[in-house]
Amino acid sequence: xxxxxxxxxxxxxxxxxxxxxxxxxxxxxxxxxxxxxxxxxxxxxxxxxxxxxxxxxxxxxxxxxxxxxxxxxxxxxxxxxxxxxxxxxxx
Amino acid sequence: xxxxxxxxxxxxxxxxxxxxxxxxxxxxxxxxxxxxxxxxxxxxxxxxxxxxxxxxxxxxxxxxxxxxxxxxxxxxxxxxxxxxxxxxxxxxxxxxxxxxxxxxxxxxxxxxxxxxxxxxxxxxxxxxxxxxxxxxxxxx
Numbered sequence: 001x002x003x004x005x006x007x008x009x010x011x012x013x014x015x016x017x018x019x020x021x022x023x024x025x026x027x028x029x030x031x032x033x034x035x036x037x038x039x040x041x042x043x044x045x046x047x048x049x050x051x052x053x054x055x056x057x058x059x060x061x062x063x064x065x066x067x068x069x070x071x072x073x074x075x076x077x078x079x080x081x082x083x084x085x086x087x088x089x090x091x
Numbered sequence: 092x093x094x095x096x097x098x099x100x101x102x103x104x105x106x107x108x109x110x111x112x113x114x115x116x117x118x119x120x121x122x123x124x125x126x127x128x129x130x131x132x133x134x135x136x137x138x139x140x141x142x143x144x145x146x147x148x149x150x151x152x153x154x155x156x157x158x159x160x161x162x163x164x165x166x167x168x169x170x171x172x173x174x175x176x177x178x179x180x181x182x183x184x185x186x187x188x189x190x191x192x193x194x195x196x197x198x199x200x201x202x203x204x205x206x207x208x209x210x211x212x213x214x215x216x217x218x219x220x221x222x223x224x225x226x227x228x229x230x231x
Binding site (some may be wrong): 090 | 117119139141143144145146147149150152153155156157167169178179181182185186187188189192214215
């Protein structure tokens, strides 16, 4: 079973309007590389120029916040679901 | 997209109570929506812990994915501890979605609840946006 990546509305312009994209297993960093290969321009929305997860984006692996797992090194197995969510903030 | 948000008296009270409890800091959370009707209030932690800024706690924000999986839409609420129930420049700048933003003002003795969409051409890059009010109706 592939890894399912759920894409929020704000990023769907990079995925041809798809709300779900399938990739193979690996680390989150490798999954993002796969997303970039399928949908160029996607990576820079999630990863900063320093190679860190952008603070405006949250990544969840099976409902767990990747920042509290191994961040970009978090392993993602077949059948797992990755959910991307823009952070919500204001004042 | 909904034109009016409908709260039961109980849900409105629950949301307002969470905002009052959060003082002196801004409080925040989400509401689950079925059409325009609030089905559930989800009080959340303000990770910014500030009287002038809120950030939905990233771990708690997974509830938004779960709500969508369960077929609900959702809207964000947050409080303004001293200013009116109207989007601040920060609210406009940080808005990254077309969904309604509910604002609870605690400036006066009687809390005020209003909601708005921040309309942008490019939610990723635009810092400016057009503020469009979404009527809020509290039943009961």
